[in-house]
Amino acid sequence: MPPCRQETWGYRGVHARPSDGFSAETQFREMCLGLGTFDTAHEAARAYDAAAWRIQWSHRDINFPNVPTRERAQELVPPPQLITDEDHRDNRRWEHRLRITEMDEEAMALWRQCFPHDIINKHEFYMQRRAEREKRRAERAA
Numbered sequence: 041m042p043p044c045r046q047e048t049w050g051y052r053g054v055h056a057r058p059s060d061g062f063s064a065e066t067q068f069r070e071m072c073l074g075l076g077t078f079d080t081a082h083e084a085a086r087a088y089d090a091a092a093w094r095i096q097w098s099h100r101d102i103n104f105p106n107v108p109t110r111e112r113a114q115e116l117v118p119p120p121q122l123i124t125d126e127d128h129r130d131n132r133r134w135e136h137r138l139r140i141t142e143m144d145e146e147a148m149a150l151w152r153q154c155f156p157h158d159i160i161n162k163h164e165f166y167m168q169r170r171a172e173r174e175k176r177r178a179e180r181a182a
Contacts, residue, residue: 054084064084074127086104
């Protein structure tokens with residue numbers, strides 16, 4: 041029996057990735073579950089079916105209805121790593137922080153190139169503060 045032909049790549053829950061791969065994802069209890077990235081659309085469809093078996097969907101909601109049991113579906117594809125919307129949000133937050141840090145470092149490098157005297161003044165400033173602090177400590181001790 042041929043697989044159900046639906047959506048862009050002919051399989052339910054399969055989408056093309058910009059990196060020439062295919063991703064499988066499904067909706068479950070108002071959550072988007074990413075099932076991973078695969079080399080072929082067929083592998084991604086198998087992952088989708090294995091997840092559908094785990095969620096206990098009906099046979100008409102899977103790509104290969106001729107797979108007779110859940111165990112057989114799991115044999116065809118290793119258990120997927122589920123990626124939730126919360127994971128995506130956390131990842132976006134970390135990427136945003138990383139971009140800010142990179143921009144900060146670039147700005148500091150440019151500043152050091154354009155204003156090297158500020159770096160010297162910075163060292164002098166901290167040496168002066170250290171001297172003042174030591175002077176205050178000596179006065180307290182006396």
